[in-house]
Amino acid sequence: MSALYRQAARNLLAKMISELTWEEVLTPHRGELRLQSGAVWRFQARRGIWDNLWIDPDSITRDDAPPDPFRLITDARAEMGMSPATGAMFIREIANTLAQDIATAERWGKLDGAQLIALPSEDLHAALEGHPKALANRGRLGWGMAENAAFAPESAQPIQLFWLAVHRRDLVHSGAAEAALRDTLGADFDRLSGAADDQMLMPVHPWQWTAHLAQLTVAEQAAGHIRPLGPAGPQFRATPSIRTLTRPGGRFDVKLSLGILNTSAWRGVPGKFIEHGPAISDWLAGICAADPALAKVTVLREAAGRWWRDPLMKACPDAPYRHHETLGAIWRDRAEARADGAGPVLYAALFHQGADGAPLALHYARQAGMDLAEWLAALFRVTVVPLWLLLARYGVGFIAHGQNITVVLRDGRPEGMMLKDFQGDMDLVDVDFPQMQGLDPVIRAILPRKPPPVIVHDIQTAHFVTCLRFLSARLHRWLSEAEFYTILRRELMQARDAHPDLSDRFAMFDLFAPRMPRVCINRVRFAVGYEDSAARPLPARGTDLVNPLDAPGSG
Numbered sequence: 001m002s003a004l005y006r007q008a009a010r011n012l013l014a015k016m017i018s019e020l021t022w023e024e025v026l027t028p029h030r031g032e033l034r035l036q037s038g039a040v041w042r043f044q045a046r047r048g049i050w051d052n053l054w055i056d057p058d059s060i061t062r063d064d065a066p067p068d069p070f071r072l073i074t075d076a077r078a079e080m081g082m083s084p085a086t087g088a089m090f091i092r093e094i095a096n097t098l099a100q101d102i103a104t105a106e107r108w109g110k111l112d113g114a115q116l117i118a119l120p121s122e123d124l125h126a127a128l129e130g131h132p133k134a135l136a137n138r139g140r141l142g143w144g145m146a147e148n149a150a151f152a153p154e155s156a157q158p159i160q161l162f163w164l165a166v167h168r169r170d171l172v173h174s175g176a177a178e179a180a181l182r183d184t185l186g187a188d189f190d191r192l193s194g195a196a197d198d199q200m201l202m203p204v205h206p207w208q209w210t211a212h213l214a215q216l217t218v219a220e221q222a223a224g225h226i227r228p229l230g231p232a233g234p235q236f237r238a239t240p241s242i243r244t245l246t247r248p249g250g251r252f253d254v255k256l257s258l259g260i261l262n263t264s265a266w267r268g269v270p271g272k273f274i275e276h277g278p279a280i281s282d283w284l285a286g287i288c289a290a291d292p293a294l295a296k297v298t299v300l301r302e303a304a305g306r307w308w309r310d311p312l313m314k315a316c317p318d319a320p321y322r323h324h325e326t327l328g329a330i331w332r333d334r335a336e337a338r339a340d341g342a343g344p345v346l347y348a349a350l351f352h353q354g355a356d357g358a359p360l361a362l363h364y365a366r367q368a369g370m371d372l373a374e375w376l377a378a379l380f381r382v383t384v385v386p387l388w389l390l391l392a393r394y395g396v397g398f399i400a401h402g403q404n405i406t407v408v409l410r411d412g413r414p415e416g417m418m419l420k421d422f423q424g425d426m427d428l429v430d431v432d433f434p435q436m437q438g439l440d441p442v443i444r445a446i447l448p449r450k451p452p453p454v455i456v457h458d459i460q461t462a463h464f465v466t467c468l469r470f471l472s473a474r475l476h477r478w479l480s481e482a483e484f485y486t487i488l489r490r491e492l493m494q495a496r497d498a499h500p501d502l503s504d505r506f507a508m509f510d511l512f513a514p515r516m517p518r519v520c521i522n523r524v525r526f527a528v529g530y531e532d533s534a535a536r537p538l539p540a541r542g543t544d545l546v547n548p549l550d551a552p553g554s555g
Contacts, residue, residue, distance in 0.1 A: 004109075008101040010057035012094070013069045016135050017043065017060070022052040023520035024542045025079055039063060039075035049481040049548045050469045069094055086529040093139030097130075100138040104129070104154040113354035113363035117412075121336060121344060122248060125240050126156045128352050132402070132470045134263045135522050140242075141530075142211070142260035151207055151238055158235035159245060161254070162209040164202045165195040166308060166327075167225040172271050173200065175278035175304030180331035183251045188232040199227065202306055203329050205243065205256040206231065212259045212326055220311070240346065241403055243267050244332075251337050252303055255330040259322065264521060265536045268325020271307035273423040276443045277330060278302050280422045283439050284396070293389050293499070296382045296416035298408070300333040302423075320532035335406050335418050342410040344418060347383070348402030351471040359474040367412030372479050373487055379414040380491040383407065386417060387459050388492065392505035395429035395436055397450070397458035401466045429455050456509045461519045465545075485548040492549070514550045518542035 017033065020026045026033060033041040044059035060067045062075075073080070073091055082090060108116075108127035116124055130137035140148065149155050161184065181201055182189045192201060204213060209228075220226040236245035236254070243258040258267040273280070278301065285299040308327035313319055335344035350361040365375035383405060390396045398404060404425055406418035428436065430449040472484040489512070496506045520540045528537050 004102050004105055005098075007057070008098060008105055009069055010060060010067065012098055012101060012135075013060055013067055013072060014043070014055040014057040016069060016072060017041070018045075018053045018055050019133060019135060019522060020076075020080075022050075022518075023523050023540075024518075025523050025526075026076065028053070035075050036078040037075045039071075041067070041072070041075075048469070048473045048476075049485065050465065050473075051545060052469065052473075054473055069098060080523075080526050082526045083529060086526060089141070089530045090136065090525065093136035093141060096140055096143075097136045097138040099145065100140075100148055100152060100154060101129075103148070103152075107154065107156070110355055112356040113358050113360050114356075116352070116354045117360055117363050117367065120248070122237055122239075122246060123156065124349060125346055126153050126237075128240055128346070128348055130240070131263050132348070132351070133466055133521055137263055140260050140262045143207075147207060151205075151242075153238040153240050153242060156237060159206065159237060160231045160235055161203040161233055161245075161256075162206045163192060163229040163232050164204060164213075164327075165199040165227040165229055166202045167220075168198055168200050170220075170225065170309050170311060171200055171202070171306055172274045172309060173304070173306045174275050175302065175331070177304040177306070177331075180252050180254075180304040184247075184254055184331070185233040192229055192232055195227075200306065201229075202308065202327065203233075203254060203256060204327065205245075205258055208257055208259060208326070216310075216326060240348070243269075246334060248336075250334055252331045253334045255332065257326055257328045259326060261530070264525060266322035266325065268322055269307060269328025269330065270321070270325050270424065271309065271328065272446060274305040274307040274328065274330070276440070276446065277305045277423055279440060280426070280443055280447075283443075284419070284422070286438070287390075287394055287396075287435075291389075291393070293393075294386055296408075297386050297390075298338055298416060298418045300335060300338065300406075300418050300420040303331045303333065305330045321535060322532065330423065332420060335420075338418065339408055342408045342415055344406045344408050346403055347405040347407055347467055350379075350407065351402075351467070351474050353474060358478075359471065361471060361475060362478060364409055364412040368409075370413065372475070373483065375412075375414070376479070376484065376487050377491055379407065380488050381495075382414050383417045384459070384463065384488065385491055385495045387463065388495065388506070388509065388511065389499070389502075391429070391455065391459065391509050392499075392502045393433075393435055395431065395433040395455075397427040397429070397455040398462075399425040399427075399458050400463040405463070405467070427455050427458060452508045456511065457517060457519065459509075459511065460516050460547075465519070481548070489549045512547065512549050514547055515544040516547045518545045 021028055031043055040063040042061050043055050045053040045055040048054055150157055217226045234247055236247045239246050244253050244255040246253045257269045260267055281299055281301040285301055288294040288297040288299055306329050313324050351359050353359055365372045387400055404421045407414055408416035427448045427450050430451050472481045520542050524537050524540050
């Protein structure tokens, strides 16, 4: 057994035991996990402030066999409660994930934190470990090793887009597409832009064309409603979201449909918000530009969008969602093009650990010449505080996980925050605040509306539990978790005191409540399986968490 496999398998195994314990699927006691199958697993761990275990991967043992992620799945069949079909598919997802974890470690795993933060952003992001909570975060059902080698972000390979001319009657579109098309096509724009008056240019991920659309659109091609134009334009690279591609030096990233299942959902592009995406991001950008408290927030605007309304699926509105999302494109500001010489870094990079075992946040603090506590306070001022202000003043919530939030660093110092992905990851409170009046009522009607006790978890669950839980735990050798959340609490209270006009709103969206929901994403798959559904699966809920912002000693 290779050293790479052994370490990757142990790391994944530690994550599985930790997250499944946190999601209340497994119930170990004092480092011993006794399963209904009779198997006994043992490990050394410490308990974090969020009631989760941080397990030493090298300490894991099984009573009479080598520890292995697949053995844990078969041992814990009763606890996971999966059907045989679901269990088999979950094993496939874990196998895919483990294979890509090994590939990532082989390519990037020898770099320490100082070397990682010196990389160009597209290389740094390629080295990241993936979704911190999702066990099968590189499951990518539909892709094999060849596809991962060609198109996965960790492979860092060039990707040239495939192009179609599509009849405009079947396209929903918005925004200033010419500027986006010129940026995406480069020198090939003039050659391809002579499509017939009744057709529009549409980019496609090359794998999506060969694996899905070439066959799916055979009737449309025969009728002349879709014309394949072939590969064109400059080379792109995949970002950690897989379906979003970026090009160094470009103005825009492009987000494209991919017919793969990854981290709980099929990665198509829905059409619901395409028509209004640019208007939503323009409204947000206007809010931030006009509000001095949000001066450090940059909205990565959606410049244009196009979505194909499949004529066959139009006649089948109740078909599973993935069949309605096979061809779509969204052009969005590229972070580096808006950074004014600073370094934009995905929030997920801050808790990534290099070969030295230190989170990159620590290396950025050292680069900035700042004490870690001082650096964290600056980070919270430009991230968590503006997220809370946007919610309190404007009723806007963002599912602020590690890929939706980009931190702007100048010489390592947190200087600002960039927001993106407003199609499906943005909500409005279900109270009509006066500050919403500038938003088109049509857009207000299509965006998800959530009551205050629910929308506040766009910050608490999506950011605190999904990002800060990992950042605070991995920094614990340099700063205790109690001190970490004391700093966060202090920054939030100072922001609250600085805006007395919002006191009622801050109370409405209370980040200091003693308890908060435990939202579980992995056990949902165990229950719903892998069959197609009309809508994306929703997370499950466990017992409530003690909120460390309310805990004694936090402030």
